[in-house]
Each structure stands twice: as C-alpha cells, then as structure tokens.
Amino acid sequence: MTAGVFDSVEEAGKALAAQGYLTDQRLATMVFLLTRLEKPVLLEGPAGVGKTELAKSLAAATGRRLLRLQCYEGQDETSALYEWDYGKQLLYTQILREKIGQLVADAPDLHDAVERIGAQESVFFSERFLAARPLLEAVRSEEPVVLLIDEIDRADEALEAVLLEMLGEYQISVPEIGTFTARNRPYVILTSNNTRDLAAALKRRCLHLFLDYPSAERELDIVRSKNTGLPEALARHLVDIVRGLRELELRKSPSISETIDWARTLAVLGVDELTAPVLSDTVSVVVKYDKDVRKALDALPRLVDPNAEIPEAAHGHGHGHGHGHGHGHTQEAPKVSADRGSRSFGRSRS
Numbered sequence: 001m002t003a004g005v006f007d008s009v010e011e012a013g014k015a016l017a018a019q020g021y022l023t024d025q026r027l028a029t030m031v032f033l034l035t036r037l038e039k040p041v042l043l044e045g046p047a048g049v050g051k052t053e054l055a056k057s058l059a060a061a062t063g064r065r066l067l068r069l070q071c072y073e074g075q076d077e078t079s080a081l082y083e084w085d086y087g088k089q090l091l092y093t094q095i096l097r098e099k100i101g102q103l104v105a106d107a108p109d110l111h112d113a114v115e116r117i118g119a120q121e122s123v124f125f126s127e128r129f130l131a132a133r134p135l136l137e138a139v140r141s142e143e144p145v146v147l148l149i150d151e152i153d154r155a156d157e158a159l160e161a162v163l164l165e166m167l168g169e170y171q172i173s174v175p176e177i178g179t180f181t182a183r184n185r186p187y188v189i190l191t192s193n194n195t196r197d198l199a200a201a202l203k204r205r206c207l208h209l210f211l212d213y214p215s216a217e218r219e220l221d222i223v224r225s226k227n228t229g230l231p232e233a234l235a236r237h238l239v240d241i242v243r244g245l246r247e248l249e250l251r252k253s254p255s256i257s258e259t260i261d262w263a264r265t266l267a268v269l270g271v272d273e274l275t276a277p278v279l280s281d282t283v284s285v286v287v288k289y290d291k292d293v294r295k296a297l298d299a300l301p302r303l304v305d306p307n308a309e310i311p312e313a314a315h316g317h318g319h320g321h322g323h324g325h326g327h328g329h330t331q332e333a334p335k336v337s338a339d340r341g342s343r344s345f346g347r348s349r350s
Helices: 009-017 025-037 051-062 086-095 097-104 110-118 134-140 157-169 200-204 216-225 232-246 256-268 276-285 290-304
Strands: 041-044 065-070 082-084 130-132 145-150 171-174 178-181 187-192 207-210 273-275 335-337
Touching (some): 065 134, 130 134, 134 145, 134 178, 157 200, 216 232, 232 273, 273 276
Parallel strands (some): 065 145
Antiparallel strands (some): 082 130, 171 178
C-alpha cells in the first residue's frame, strides 16, 4: 500500500481485516476502487450491518484522520459546511474599538461612516473568523482524511443539494471569501439506512453498494474474530438464532454488533448450553422494543430447536423468563450443549 492507496482488492481486504473488519469480495473491491478512483462511495442498507464501522476501519487501515458528519432531521448547512465565529468577531471589534473610532472620526455624516466601515468588511469575513465544519474541514485539511457522512437519509433534501459541489468537485464555495478546493482528496463514505430515497444527482456522484446482513458463515467469522469467549458450537447456534429473529417482522432487527454483544453476555454468564429460558432472559441485548420482545419470546423455543413441540401454556406471557417451563406439565426446554460441536444446529439461513 502506497500513501493510503491499496495495490489490489486482496490487499484492501487484508488491511481492513487487520483492523477487525471482515469483508467479502464485493466490499473489498469497492474499497479498492474508492482509493484508486477517489470517488465517494454510497453505502445503503439496513441499520447495523457495518456501514459506519467501515469508514472507521478504513481510516485506521490507511492512517488517515476520520471526520464525521452525523446527519439528522432539520439540519442546516452551517453544521455541515461552516459558520462565522460571531463571538470572535465581536471580541476583535471591541479590542479594535479605538482604531475603528479613528477610522470614522472625521466622517461628515453617518452614511460616510458606514461606507468606511463597510470597506473593511473583508477583515472580519476572512479565514481567521471562519469556523469550519466537517465538509469544509475535509477540503481544507493539510493531511488526507476519511470523511464519513453518516445516515444521509435522515437529513432534509436541502442538505443533499449542499453536498453536490463537494461530492462532484471536492470543493466548497464561501461567498465572502471564495472557493476552497481540496489539496488532498478525502476518501468519502456516505451511509443510508434507506428511510427515504436519495436524489438522483447525489447518487450519480457516488460509487454505490447495497450492504446487507452477511451470510451465516461470515457473521460467525465476525463473532469469532471479536474473541467473545463463547464456545464455537454455541456461537454458531447463536448466529442462527439471531438470523431467525431477523426473519420476524421486528421494528428493529438485531445488528451484527448486537450479535457480538449477546455472545459476550452469554459468555460472561458462563452459559454452556443454549436454552429458550436462558435466551429469553437475555434477549433484550438484541431486541429493544416491547412488541419486538414479545415476538422474540414466542419464537425463541423453535429457533433453539425447530423440531420442538411447544405447549400452548408456554405462549402469551411476556415477563422475560422464557417459555415452556415452570408449569409442571411442560416438557424440558430444548437446549444445545457446548460439547456437542459436531452437530449441525437448526436451519441454514444464509
């Protein structure tokens, strides 16, 4: 790798893997093209699939500083581009009050005094008083950076229009000063959770990739790489269970990072077998809304063991202590033991 530019797709994948971010061939290819073509990349897909984490890992892998613009509803351009430091301008005005007084001391009337002060306007609207926000900071940076424009779909369409000059020419125009053009083009990654359609003009300026949840094997590789402490057999089965939860109509599906958190939670608890009660007690690690929790609790026994017969008495309660236990007449909860690693658990959902 030379100056943050990858020499091959394989090198891009290995560099990201060294930072703990595992990619497939498609994603590694996109990252390679980003560094070679110096075009922005738009990553679209559900929340929690690693879009934001890619930008962080790319910055670490290339030794570049990460700048992040977090988008939100009602955001205006000042938070993205720049604003004038009015407090600093006022302070300088007070310090220079005597000089300003001398400037207008012999002015014949108010109009002439205003004209004289106006002629000095460029002094107060200069780079000295310009407060750069992430977009302008990325353009003005002396060192190359990675610019993350996160969740662009949350911002209003007006902000998309502001971005077009930056994404197309890597420059930003400040009316009072002029145009700033990047000396070192930043690597730009935009992310979207697909909450709304983005403008065609914005998409034209970007390379594009839809990033979905990884295959079961890839997700297991990710969990394994994080050293969660959960035995291999249980980690494999847990990944299958999480993928089963994603197939439910949940308000928010479990993210990859939440799969990792669940694995660590179970490891900390010393769990050596997966049972519906154990998973029910900890399901809030990956399911965050009450209705989603109820759906998950109903589904967990069959996700643990697709062949299990779930008694009617096990349904309908949502106190978080699992299903099919504590009623005397129910069967033993299905379970998976850590020492049964050779068994193929559940259905494949890759």
